[in-house]
Amino acid sequence: MDYQFKEIEQRWQKFWAEHQTFKVSDETTKPKFYVLDMFPYPSGAGLHVGHPLGYIASDIFSRYKRLKGYNVLHPMGYDSFGLPAEQYAIQTGQHPALTTEVNINTYRRQLDQIGFSFDWDREVRTSDPGYYKWTQWIFMQLFNSWYNLETDRAEDITTLLEKFNASGSADVKAVCDEDVKSFMPSDWATMTDEERQEELLKYRLTYLRESTVNWCAALGTVLANDEVKDGYSERGGHPVEQKKMMQWSMRISAYAERLLQGLNTIDWPEPVKEMQRNWIGKSIGASVRFKIEPSAESNLLASDYIEVFTTRVDTIFGVSYLVLAPEHELVAALTTTEQMVAVNGYILQTKKKSELDRMADTKTVSGAFTGSYAINPVSGERVQIWIADYVLAGYGTGAVMGVPSGDQRDWLFAKHFDLPIIQILDAQKDIELQADATKEGTYINSGMINGMDYATAVQTLNAWLEEQGVGKAKVNFRMRDAIFGRQRYWGEPIPVYFKDGLPYLIKEEELPLLLPEIDKYLPTETGEPPLGRAADWTYEDEYEYELSTMPGWAGSSWYWYRYMDARNSSDFASKEAIEYWKDVDLYIGGAEHATGHLLYSRFWNKFLKDLGYVNEEEPFKKLINQGMIQGRSNFVYRVVDESGRGTNKLVSAGLRKDYKTSALHVDVNIVDNEILDIEQFKVFRPEFVDAEFILENGKYICGVEVEKMSKSKFNVVNPDVLIANYGADTLRMYEMFLGPLEQSKPWNTNGIEGVFKFLRKFWRLFHNEEWVFNVSDSMPQKAELKSLHKIIKKVQDDIERFSFNTSVSSFMIAVNELTELKCKNRQVLEDLVIVLSPYAPHICEELWANLGHEAGSLSYAKYPEFNPSYLVEDEFSYPISVNGKTRLNMNISLTLEATDIETLVLADEQVQKYLEGKSPKKVIVVKGRIVNIVI
Numbered sequence: 001m002d003y004q005f006k007e008i009e010q011r012w013q014k015f016w017a018e019h020q021t022f023k024v025s026d027e028t029t030k031p032k033f034y035v036l037d038m039f040p041y042p043s044g045a046g047l048h049v050g051h052p053l054g055y056i057a058s059d060i061f062s063r064y065k066r067l068k069g070y071n072v073l074h075p076m077g078y079d080s081f082g083l084p085a086e087q088y089a090i091q092t093g094q095h096p097a098l099t100t101e102v103n104i105n106t107y108r109r110q111l112d113q114i115g116f117s118f119d120w121d122r123e124v125r126t127s128d129p130g131y132y133k134w135t136q137w138i139f140m141q142l143f144n145s146w147y148n149l150e151t152d153r154a155e156d157i158t159t160l161l162e163k164f165n166a167s168g169s170a171d172v173k174a175v176c177d178e179d180v181k182s183f184m185p186s187d188w189a190t191m192t193d194e195e196r197q198e199e200l201l202k203y204r205l206t207y208l209r210e211s212t213v214n215w216c217a218a219l220g221t222v223l224a225n226d227e228v229k230d231g232y233s234e235r236g237g238h239p240v241e242q243k244k245m246m247q248w249s250m251r252i253s254a255y256a257e258r259l260l261q262g263l264n265t266i267d268w269p270e271p272v273k274e275m276q277r278n279w280i281g282k283s284i285g286a287s288v289r290f291k292i293e294p295s296a297e298s299n300l301l302a303s304d305y306i307e308v309f310t311t312r313v314d315t316i317f318g319v320s321y322l323v324l325a326p327e328h329e330l331v332a333a334l335t336t337t338e339q340m341v342a343v344n345g346y347i348l349q350t351k352k353k354s355e356l357d358r359m360a361d362t363k364t365v366s367g368a369f370t371g372s373y374a375i376n377p378v379s380g381e382r383v384q385i386w387i388a389d390y391v392l393a394g395y396g397t398g399a400v401m402g403v404p405s406g407d408q409r410d411w412l413f414a415k416h417f418d419l420p421i422i423q424i425l426d427a428q429k430d431i432e433l434q435a436d437a438t439k440e441g442t443y444i445n446s447g448m449i450n451g452m453d454y455a456t457a458v459q460t461l462n463a464w465l466e467e468q469g470v471g472k473a474k475v476n477f478r479m480r481d482a483i484f485g486r487q488r489y490w491g492e493p494i495p496v497y498f499k500d501g502l503p504y505l506i507k508e509e510e511l512p513l514l515l516p517e518i519d520k521y522l523p524t525e526t527g528e529p530p531l532g533r534a535a536d537w538t539y540e541d542e543y544e545y546e547l548s549t550m551p552g553w554a555g556s557s558w559y560w561y562r563y564m565d566a567r568n569s570s571d572f573a574s575k576e577a578i579e580y581w582k583d584v585d586l587y588i589g590g591a592e593h594a595t596g597h598l599l600y601s602r603f604w605n606k607f608l609k610d611l612g613y614v615n616e617e618e619p620f621k622k623l624i625n626q627g628m629i630q631g632r633s634n635f636v637y638r639v640v641d642e643s644g645r646g647t648n649k650l651v652s653a654g655l656r657k658d659y660k661t662s663a664l665h666v667d668v669n670i671v672d673n674e675i676l677d678i679e680q681f682k683v684f685r686p687e688f689v690d691a692e693f694i695l696e697n698g699k700y701i702c703g704v705e706v707e708k709m710s711k712s713k714f715n716v717v718n719p720d721v722l723i724a725n726y727g728a729d730t731l732r733m734y735e736m737f738l739g740p741l742e743q744s745k746p747w748n749t750n751g752i753e754g755v756f757k758f759l760r761k762f763w764r765l766f767h768n769e770e771w772v773f774n775v776s777d778s779m780p781q782k783a784e785l786k787s788l789h790k791i792i793k794k795v796q797d798d799i800e801r802f803s804f805n806t807s808v809s810s811f812m813i814a815v816n817e818l819t820e821l822k823c824k825n826r827q828v829l830e831d832l833v834i835v836l837s838p839y840a841p842h843i844c845e846e847l848w849a850n851l852g853h854e855a856g857s858l859s860y861a862k863y864p865e866f867n868p869s870y871l872v873e874d875e876f877s878y879p880i881s882v883n884g885k886t887r888l889n890m891n892i893s894l895t896l897e898a899t900d901i902e903t904l905v906l907a908d909e910q911v912q913k914y915l916e917g918k919s920p921k922k923v924i925v926v927k928g929r930i931v932n933i934v935i
Contacts, residue, residue, distance in 0.1 A: 001767075001771050002760075002763075002771050003759065003760045003763040003843070005726070005727030005728075005729065005730070005759075005842070005843070006724075006727065008727075008842050008843060008845075008846045009113070009115065009723075009727055009728050009729070009842040011846070012115070012841070012842045012845045012846065013112055013113065013115060013842075015845075015857070016117075016857070017112075017120075019856070019857070020121065021117070021856075021857045021859055022074065022117045022118060022119050022120075022859070023119055023121050024071060024072065024073050024074075024119045024122075025071075026564075026576065026577055026580045026581070028071045030069060030070060030071035031069070031070055031071065032070065032071050032072075032073065032580060032581055032582070032585075033062075033065045033070040033071070033072050033073070033585050033586075034072075034073045034560075034581050034582075034583065034584045034585045034586070035058050035061055035062045035065070035072060035073070035074045035584075035585065035586045035588075036058070036074075036075070036560055036563070036584045036586070036587050036588070036620075037054055037055050037058050037076065037587075037588050037589060038054075038587070038588070038589030038590065038593065038597070039076060039077045039078055039079050039124075039556070039559065040078065040079065040107065041078070041079045041080070041082050041084070042078050042080060042100060042103035042104045042106070042107045043084060043103060044084075044088070044099065044102075044103050044106075045711065045716075046103075046106045046107065046110055046718075047107065047110045047111075047718075047719055048709055048716045048717060048718060048719070049629060049709075049717040049718075049719050049722065049731075049735070049747055050628060050629035050630075050709050050747070052111075052114055052719060052731075052735065053626050053627075053629055053735050053741070054588040054589060054590075054624075054626035054741075055076075055111070055114070055116060055588075056114070056732050056735050056736060057588060057624075057626060057736070057741050057802065057804055058074065058586065058588045059074070059115075059116045059117055059732075059838070060732075060736070060799065060804060060838040060839055061586060061799060061802070061838075062074040062117055062838075063117055063837060063838035063841060063859065064799045064838045064863070066117075066859055066860060067834060067837070067838070067859075067860075067861060067862065067863035068863050069862070073119065073122075073563065073564070073581060074116075074117055074118055074119060075118060075119050075122040075123070075124075075563040075566075076111065076116070076118040076120070076123060077122075077123050077124035077125060077126075077559065077563070078100075078104055078107070078123075078124070078125045078126070078127075079126050079552070079555065079556050079559075080100050080104065080125045080126050080127040080128075081126050081127045081132075081490055081491045081492065081549075081550075081552060081555060082490065082552055083219070083221070083235060083488065083490070083552075084235070085099050085100050085103075085490050086488055086489055086490040086521055087219070087235065087236070089489075089490070089521045090520075090521045090522055093520075096127075096489070096490040096521070097127065100127060104125070110719060110720065113720070113723055113728055114719065114723070114728050114731065114732065115728045115729070115732065115841050115842055117841070117859065121566070122563050122566040122567075123566070124559055124562050124563060124566055126492075126554075126555030126556065126559070127490070127555075129512040129514055130512075130569070131555065131562060132492040132512055132555060133511045133512035134558075134562065134572035135492050135550065135554050135555050135558070136492060136493070136494075136495045136511050136512055136513060137508065137511055137572065138558060138572070138604065138608070139206060139494065139495060139550070139554075140495060140505050140508065140511075141607075141608075141611060141613075142204070142205040142206040142250060142607065143204055143205070143206045143207075143496075143503075143505055144156060144157045144204070144505070145157060145204070145205045145607070145610075145611065146159075146160045146174055146175075146176070146203040146204060146205065147174060147175040147205060147251060147254035147255075148160075148173070148174060149173040149174060149175065150173050152258075153610040154205060154254070154607050154610040154611060155610070156611070157200065157203070157204065160172070160174070160200070160203055161200075164183075164185070164188045165185060165188065165189075166185060167185060168182075168183050168184040168185045168186075168187065168188060169181065169182055169183050169188075170182070170184075174203055175251055175253065175254035176202050176203045177202035177203075177207075177209070179202070180199070180202050180203070181199060194500055194502060197502045197504075198502060201502070201503070204251075205250060205251045205254065205607070206248060206249070206250045206251070206484060207248070207249060207251070208246055208247070208248055208249075208503060209246070209247065209249055210244050210245065210246050210247070211244070211245065211246075211247040211249060211394070211483055212242050212243070212244055212327045212355075212393050212394060213242070213243055213244075213245050213247060213483060214227070214228050214240050214241075214242065214243075214354055214355070215240065215241055215242070215243035215245065216228075216233045216238050216239070216240045217238070217239070217241075218233070218236065218238035218239070219233055219235070219236065219238055219488075220487060220488065220522060220523040220529070220530070221486050221487045221488040221529075222245065222247070222483065222485065222486055222487055223240060224483075224551065224552075224596070225354060225355055225356045228240045228354040228356065228357075229354075230354075230357060231352050231353055231354060231357060239352070240352075240354060241351040241352055242327065242350060242351040242352075242353070242354075242355075243351065244327065247483050247484070247485045247548075248483070248484040248485040248494065248546075248548065249481040249482060249483055249484055250481060250482045250484050250603075251481050252479065252481055252482045252599070252600070252603045253477060253479055253480060253481050255602075255603050255606055255607070256280050256282070256477040256479055257282070257477075258606055258617075259276070259280055259479075259599065259602055259603065259606070260276075260277060260280050260282055262602065262606075262617060262618050263276060263277065265617070265618060266618050266620065266621060266622075266623070267621060267622040267623070268620075268622070268623040269591065269623060269624070269625055269742075271591065271594075272591055272594045272598065272623065272625065275591075275594040275595055276594060276595060276598070276599055278478075279478065279479055279594075279595040279599065280477055280478065280479045281477055281478020281479060282475065282476075282477055282478075283309070283311045283475070283476045283477070283478070284311065284473075284475050284476075285309060285310050285311035285312070285313060285473075285474060285475075285476060286309070286310060286313040286458075286461070286462050286465060286471055286472065286473050286474055287307055287308070287309050287397070287471050287472055287474040287476075288307070288308050288309075288310060288313065288316065288377060288401070288465060288470065288471040289305040289306070289307050289377060289470045289471055290305060290306045290307075290308065290322060290374040290375060290376065290377060290383070290401070291303075291304070291305045291374060291375045291377065291470075292304045292305060292306060292330075292334070292372065292373075292374050292375075292385075293372065293373040293374060293375060293382065295336070295371075295372055297336050297337060297371075300330075300333050300334070304330075305374075306322055306324070306330065306374055306385070306397075306399050307397045307399065308322065308396070308397055308399045308400055308401045309396040309397055309400075309474060309476045310400070310401055312403070312406065313458060313461050313462065313465070313471075314449070314454065314457045314458055314461060315403045315405075315406040315424060316376065316377075316378050316379070316401070316403075316461070317376075317378060317379055317422070317424050318403040318404070318405045318406055318422045318423070318424040319376050319379075319381070319383055319401045319402060319403055319422070320381075320383055320384075320402055320403070320404060320414060320419055320420040320421060320422050321383050321384045321385070321386055321401075321402040321413075321414070321419050322374055322383055322384070322385045322386065322399060322400070322401055322402065323367065323386045323387065323388045323390075323391050323399065323400050323401075323402055323413070324370075324385065324386070324387050324388075324391060324398060324399045325387070325389075325391040325392055325393040325398040325399070326346060326347045326350040326387045326388075326389060326393075327347075327350075327393035327398070328387070328391075328393055328398045328399060331343065331347070331370065331387055334370040334371070334372040334385055335370045335371060335372070336370065336371030336372065337371075338371055339368065339369055339370055339371035342368045342369070343368045343369075343370060343387060345368075346366070346367070346368035346387060346389075347387070349366075349389075350389040353389060355392055355394075358389045358390060358392065359390075359392070361389075361390070365412050365413055365416040366388060366389065367386045367387060367388035367389075367413065367417065368386065368387050368388075369384060369385075369386050369417075370385045370386065370387060372384075372385045373385060377465070377468065377470040377471065378448075378461070378464075378465075383402075384419065386402075386417075388413070390409070394480040395478055395480065396476055402414065402419070403422075403424075404419070404420075404421040404422070405421055405422060405423050405424050406424065448460065448461070448464065449461065482600065482603075483551070484550065484551060484554070485548035485549070485550070485551070486548060486549055486550070486551050486552075487523065487529040487530075487547075487548055488521075488529065488530060488549060489515070489518065489521045489529075489530035489531065489549065490515075490521075490549070491549030491550050491551070491552070491554075492549055492550040492554055492555065493513045493514070493515055493531070493545070493546070493549055493550075494513075494545075494546040494548060494549065494550060495510075495511060495513045496545070496546040497538075497539035497540075497543040497544060497545050497546070498543060498544050498545075498546070499543050503546070504543075506539060513545075515531075515549075516531065516534035516535075516537045517534070518530055518531070518533040518534050519533055520533060528547055529547040529548055529549075531545070531547040531548075531549065532547050553596060553597055553600045556597050556600075556601070557597070557600045557601050557603070557604040558572070558601070558604050558605070558608070560583075560584050560601075560619060560620075561573045561578065561608075561614065564577040564578060564580075564581045565577040565578075572613075578613075578614055578615060579615065582615060582616055583616040583618065583619055583620065583621055584619060584620045584621065585621050585622065586621070586622050586624070587620040587621075587622065587623045587624070588623075588624045588625075588626055589623075589625065589626070590625060590626070591625040598620075598623075601619050601620070602618060602619060605617070605618065605619040624741065624742065624802060625742060626741050626742065627739075627740070627741065627742050627743040627744040627745060628708075628744040629709065629735075629738070629744070629745060629746075629747050630706050630707065630708060630709060630744060630745065630746045630747065631668075631706070631707050631708060631709035631710065631713060631715030631716065631717075631746070631747060632668065632704060632705075632706060632715060632746050632747050632748050632749075633665060633668065633704070633705045633706070633707045633713050633714070633715040634665070634666045634667075634668050634671045634674070634676075634702040634703065634704060634714075634715070635653075635663040635664060635665060635666060635702055635703035635704075635705065636650050636663075636664050636666050636676065636681070636700070636702060636703075637650060637651050637652075637653060637656045637659075637661040637662070637663055637664075637703065638650055638661060638662050638663075638664055639651055639659045639660065639661055639694075640660050640661060640662050641660075642660075646662060648688070648690065648691045648692060649691065649692045649693075649694060650688065650691055650692070650693050650694065650700070651694040652693075652694060652695055652696040652699070652700050652701045653674075653701045653702060653703045654696045654701055655694055655696055656703075659694075663703060664685075665713050665714045665715070666681060666684065666685075666702060666714060667684050667714040668714060668715050668716075668717060668749070669717070669718070669721060670684060671702050673750050674701050674702050674704060674750075675699050675700065675701060675702070676699075676700040676701070676702050678693055678700055706746040709747065715747075717747055717749060719731060722749070722752065726752055726753075726755075726756045727756070727759075727842070728842060729759055729839075729840035729841070729842050729843050730752060730755050730756045730759060730840075731752075732839060732840060733755050733758075733759070733808050733811075733839050733840055734751065734752045734755040736804040736805055736807070736808050736839065737751070737755060737805055737808040737809070738805065739805055740803065740805055741802055741803075741804055741805070742802075755808070758811070758812050758815065759840060759843055761815055761816075761819065762811075762815050762836070762840075762843070763843065763847075764819070765815065765818055765819060765823065765824075765829060765832075766824075766829060766847055766850065766851075773850050774824060775824050775825070775826045775829055775851065776824045776825055776826060777826050778825060779825075780823075780825040780827050780828045781821065781823075781825070782870075783817075783821055784818065784821055784823045784825055784828045785828065785867075785870045786870050786871060787814055787817040787818055787821070787823075787828075788814070788818075788828045788831055788832060788864075788870075789866055789867055789868075789870040789871055790810075790814065790871060791810055791811065791814040791832065791835055792831065792835055792863075792864050792865075792866045793866045793868075793871075794806075794807065794810045795807045795810065795811075795835050796863070796866065798810070799838070804839075807839065808839070811836060811839070814832070818832070826851065829847075829851070830848075830851055831864040833847050833848055833851070833858065834848075834858060834861050834862075834863060834864060835863070835864060837858055837859075837861075841859075844858060845857060845858055848861075873894065874893060874894055874895065875891045875892065875893055875894060876891070876892060876894050876928050877889045877890070877891050878890050878891075878892050878901070878905075878929075878930060878931050879930050879931070880905060880908075880911060880931050880933070881930065881931065881932040881933065882911075882914045882915070882933050882935065883933070883934060883935060884932065887910070887911075887914050888910050888911070890904075890905065890908065890931075892904060892905075894927075894928060897927075898925040898927060901925050901927070901931065902923045902925055902931070905923070905931050905933070906920070906923070906933075911933070914933075915933070915935060916935075918935045919935075920933045920934060920935050921934045921935060922934040
């Protein structure tokens with residue numbers, strides 16, 4: 001029977017499901033291999049052909065590793081909390097859980113029909129209470145922990161309490177808030193419980209504090225930086241402003257150095273590691289205090305100061321002004337009456353920009369003078385205090401010193417506002433610019449560092465600053481603590497209640513804290529988050545719960561551990577499972593998560609290791625970023641009249657140069673090899689049902705352009721359609737065939753027919769002309785074994801280096817070679833089936849069964865051993881020429897000497913015909929190249 005892909009694929013998908021073929025046990029002597037995909041958010045649109053690219057690659061690798069004798073964990077689940085479901089709930093009134101369930105069912109159907117070897121018994125959903133119970137539990141561990149700089153790890157808060165009871169705060173070295181109190185043990189003993197909890201909150205790894213956030217009033221929630229673009233929400237395009245709010249935060253900054261150093265231990269793409277290095281942003285410099293000049297208008301004291309962090313303390317003599325972030329806590333006190341309108345106007349303007357926009361805008365010079373002054377602690381000079389949006393409140397101290405003669409941006413700022421520019425000699429730059437690297441620049445700014453080299457000057461200044469109590473050497477990180485609250489409904493409830501205004505954890509045995517039912521999914525009329533609508537939702541009928549929910553990254557920051565032991569009700573995963581699976585060996589997902597999910601996951605993993613819950617410092621050994629499959633858009637061309645108005649004529653692409661036209665997107669699913677199905681187009685765009693189509697050669701040819709795959713461009717290709725027409729195995733191989741996994745490439749359905757024909761040709765190898773299954777148990781030919789072992793080696797090498805596209809081409813060559821050899825040998829074809837099976841599992845399962853392996857799946861067969869001896873060339877096809885003209889080719893052993901080759905050639909019947917009974921005058925043998933007979 002010809003290749004019946006629909007019947008074959010349905011049969012084997014049913015077999016895998018019924019027999020739980022890919023269910024994995026931890027109890028095995030096999031070595032483990034953990035392959036993970038970044039799990040998807042189940043959107044209502046379902047999968048398009050771009051989504052499965054990484055999943056197909058990981059599935060090929062997983063199937064290959066099973067064939068190589070590994071115990072492979074290859075799970076799948078859903079990142080099912082999120083804003084889209086909530087927005088849909090706001091529009092329709094339907095509970096987000098219902099739409100999420102429908103969307104998951106669509107995803108599951110689509111994933112199953114592509115033939116993935118997932119262990120569905122381990123499926124997780126972040127919105128499942130059985131899952132988010134453990135997300136809440138991890139939050140509680142963070143709340144009950146602090147970071148001890150002496151041990152360089154997180155510890156239970158009880159060890160901090162022991163220090164407070166024994167010696168007060170004096171010997172505590174911790175990552176904590178700046179405003180922690182200094183106290184003796186006796187002071188701690190006399191504090192009230194409320195005072196103690198308030199102080200402990202300054203040390204906890206998750207804590208409440210007022211933070212500047214991206215607030216979107218239309219969506220009623222705080223947005224992450226990557227959810228804001230050009231001052232508008234990415235979802236819906238609503239205005240976003242900077243706003244101070246009391247927010248939960250997590251001290252990821254405590255792990256900054258470990259996160260930075262850990263990048264040296266993992267096999268990740270260098271661009272991703274570099275993005276994380278830049279995000280962490282380690283800087284070595286100094287913290288300097290500029291005293292504020294007292295003013296009659298402000299209530300600031302002479303002891304009040306502005307603290308700045310600088311990486312170039314040696315340039316402090318060139319400071320001519322200070323710049324504060326508009327959100328800096330001292331701005332209001334520093335602003336004089338005369339400057340009030342300008343400062344307030346500038347602050348209002350800044351609120352409309354996201355932090356990313358402010359960081360990215362390097363060309364615009366803007367700011368406002370507060371009217372106040374500070375004193376340079378080294379030179380004693382009086383300097384103006386300004387605000388500008390390029391300074392961020394959360395980075396460093398929220399204040400910078402302006403050195404116009406040493407920094408381009410500072411120079412532009414000074415020139416724009418006519419501020420003084422103090423000339424200084426920059427020794428470091430002087431050294432860098434000199435042709436003779438042995439020479440050193442010297443300072444002439446002060447007797448303090450006059451004549452010193454750069455390193456000595458910095459050391460001297462830092463020592464002086466510390467001695468005077470106005471600064472010290474310091475290591476700073478750009479990365480700030482992660483905001484952990486969202487003012488929306490569809491997320492994990494935070495397991496906290498408030499007593500006397502302070503947060504307390506609920507009891508562990510009360511987990512999970514379930515999402516309550518509410519009447520609407522909007523903020524309350526008084527501005528509280530949607531959870532404020534919940535009726536009678538209080539702790540112990542007395543205390544208010546936290547009304548914010550966790551951000552989208554919460555559930556994805558530990559999910560790989562849940563896959564290890566997904567049904568465990570007493571732990572997030574058992575110690576035995578964690579000990580066995582350890583970490584993820586191969587992680588495939590998008591580079592866009594570099595400074596979000598991938599960073600937060602490393603943070604949580606390190607924290608869980610500190611507390612002894614997991615064994616590995618890093619969660620993902622190897623990371624691969626799959627490229628994006630771009631859309632291939634099609635266009636029809638509407639003829640427009642002289643005034644530019646569209647007519648009822650559509651002209652084919654090749655003829656549009658003769659007309660004035662406008663391009664209209666057309667659904668790519670009604671275009672075949674750029675030829676438009678006109679009748680389907682009339683259904684797609686009913687306004688053109690009576691249109692005139694100007695054809696070329698009887699066809700309407702559409703235009704083509706590569707764009708992002710998007711519903712609005714009608715270039716989304718649904719995998720369901722392709723699977724119905726060509727089969728899942730064809731889709732799998734074609735996605736790999738498009739190009740290297742890591743590169744972005746345009747989708748082009750036109751080429752899929754070639755892959756389908758290849759699979760049909762592969763099927764033909766096992767059948768005779770009447771499509772009857774037909775293989776032979778005869779001894780394989782040498783040429784057949786050569787072709788087989790070439791593909792065994794090629795595929796093995798390609799998969800190990802994730803070069804899946806080149807394997808597809810090699811499969812085509814191998815099948816062509818075996819077809820020409822009329823190969824029907826069971827031994828050869830059986831091994832070929834195993835080698836191809838990771839790419840095209842359905843057709844290979846069917847052929848495996850037809851070959852007599854009816855007991856089960858080939859998923860756990862053994863990958864064929866490569867034998868290099870079959871590739872050793874011991875024969876050569878010699879061209880045989882008579883009087884300089886090639887007449888035939890002869891396969892002759894390369895071990896024969898020239899005289900033996902001559903004897904063998906002259907004895908050949910075909911050669912004798914060309915000699916016509918004549919004796920050759922000369923026989924020229926060039927070993928391994930040619931035989932020429934002269935008669």
